[in-house]
Structure formats: C-alpha cells, structure tokens
Amino acid sequence: MEEIRVPIRSDADTVVARQKGRAAAVAIGLSRTDATFVATAISEIARNITSHAGSGEIVIRRVTQGGHDGLVVVAHDEGPGIPDVAAVLRHEYASDAGLGIGLWGAQRLMDAVEVLSEPGRGTTVTMTKWCRFDDVGTLLGQRGA
C-alpha cells in the first residue's frame, strides 16, 4: 500500500480522509468493524485540526512489526498546540464538544494513540490499529469451512 497523504483544510477534507482511511484499513486486512473504528477516529482527529489549528495533514500508511500488519494514521498541524496533553488524554476536560472528546474517542477506538504537542508549535497525533488474527470473522470462516 502506498502512503496516503490528505491535506486537511476544511470539513470536506475530513470526509475524504476518513473514506481513504477506511479503504486503507480494509486493504491491509482489518475487519469491517475495525475499519469503521479507524474511520471514526480519523473523523475526530481531523476535526481537531480544522477546529483548533485551521489546517494540517493526515498521513496513512501500513506498518509491519513482528510479522503483524497494522495501519498508522499520523495527524499533524502547526496550530496552537495542547497545553496539557496528559490532562486531555485522561479526559479531564469536561467539554463534550472540543478537543477532549476527539482524543478520548480515538484512544478507545484505536490500539495506540500517541500525542506530541508543544504550545505554539503544533500537534502530532499518531494512531495505530493492528490486524488481529483471532478475528471473529476469521473464526467463523474457519468453522464454516
């Protein structure tokens, strides 16, 4: 799979990013449900870019580690940054509308979420979803065979 780069400048770009993310997830062998998780997480993280930074970029690529395939989504912007990343990830910001809910959701939907942010210098969110070989679909397929 070629690396996919989607510039994020408007909410229409967010739709493009999540559609490309879903297609890439399916292409590397993630289940339909996991592909929906990926698309939903991308939607949240892309919204954080348009809401808080104005513009940025989402890069989607395949990663292989220890014989396992996964999908990595990197969202980068050069916006105002997040003053206290740890507090956001612990969901201490009560707002259900802003930055907090998006990163919270991404953490629940993806296998790993890493946030690097520096006030005034932007934010990079790296999210990973791994293919699971004990997938329910695979199990059902084997039973049916």
Added chain:
Amino acid sequence: MGVSILKQRDYLIASIQSALTDTEVVQLRDALVAEVARHRSRGVIVDVAALDVIDSFVSRSLSTVAQTNRLRGAKTVVVGIQPDVAVAMSQFGLGLADVHTALDLEAGLELLDG
C-alpha cells in the same frame, strides 16, 4: 446536501443519502428543528443507513435535534444505524441522549404510532 425531508401524516422523514460534512450536519440539524415547527409535526424519523461513520459531532447534533423537538412535544427516531457503526459508537461511548432508535423506517413509524 445529500438529505431529503418528506412529510408523511404528522411526521417528517429525513433520509440521508450520502456522507455529510460537519457543515451539512449543522444545516440538517437546523432544518429538522425548523421544519418540525413549520409543519407542527409530532415526530421525526432520521434515516442514517447511508452513514458509514457516526462520530461525536453527528451524535451530539442528533441529540440536539431530539432535545429541541422534545421541548416542542415531538419525538425523534433515528433509524438504520449500521451494525459496524453501532459497535464503534458503543466503543466510543456515544449514546445518543434523548434519541429513540429503531431498526428501519417501518419500525420507526410503528414506534411513533405507538
């Protein structure tokens, strides 16, 4: 915007035809509230079967429609949430406050008639 809104008896039926941007979600939210008031509708069905993602923004907007309509005495029923989307919403913790749900349009109409 890929949404059609039809009037049927005392109800409005909004069918989403394609993926929506946040701007279109806001337009739909405001249109649903305005049309319910204009037609004095007793219920609204929103068919979301075409949505392959329901994230926090869509979820919150549907809840806002439901809460606003409830204050006017109208019920809001969301129908057709795709199974994968339901799993993702559940994992995320998006519960659609104040929104009724049904399997499809027919079940949604039954719920409103009930």
